[in-house]
Amino acid sequence: MNVLHVYLAVFSLLGYSGYRRHQSIFGDNDTVTVDLNPGSIMYELLPEAFSRIPKESGGVSFAFIFFLMIFLNTLDNVALMIDMLTTSITEIFPNFFLRFNRARSVLLFLITLLCFVMSIIFTTPGGLQLMTIFSNAFGGGTNYLVVIFLTVFAATSVFGEEGTQSY
DSSP, X not given: OHHHHHHHXXXXXXXXXXXXXXXXXXXXXXOBOOOOOTTHIIIIIHHHHHHHSOGGGTHXXXXXXXXXXXXXXXXXXXXXXXXXXXXXXHHHSHHHHHHOTTHHHHHHHHHHHHHHHHHHGGGSTTHHHHHHHHHHHHSSTHHHHHHHHHHHHHHHHHHHHHHHHTO
């Protein structure tokens, strides 16, 4: 149901944007011809839609709450990914991390620093093009299916069939 709401919101924003610019969003064979870069809906269409909401109706408040929600959701996802990676590494090498008290904190700092340094390239003048390349090469679609398949395969091979059935 949530996916349906997202699609309705995206296509209504695209249709409204095309209507305001006097352009059709559909090309030949009813395919969508809008040029979408990563973040174009978030940073172009949504601010335009929020600016059309009258201030008396709470448009500014709604926009602030919406972007705060997006920021907190992103922050939560990043924290979970870093914690998952840290926990995985500490469980692979438990003897090393039991020997040194601060090893987990140092590992967490190094992973966070590595993620920060790797994300700096997206803030350069060519960052949007790099983000488009990364999104097309590594994001979504088949890659998620491969990761899910490998996760299920690894869990069943480590814990066995009996260990994974209890979940």
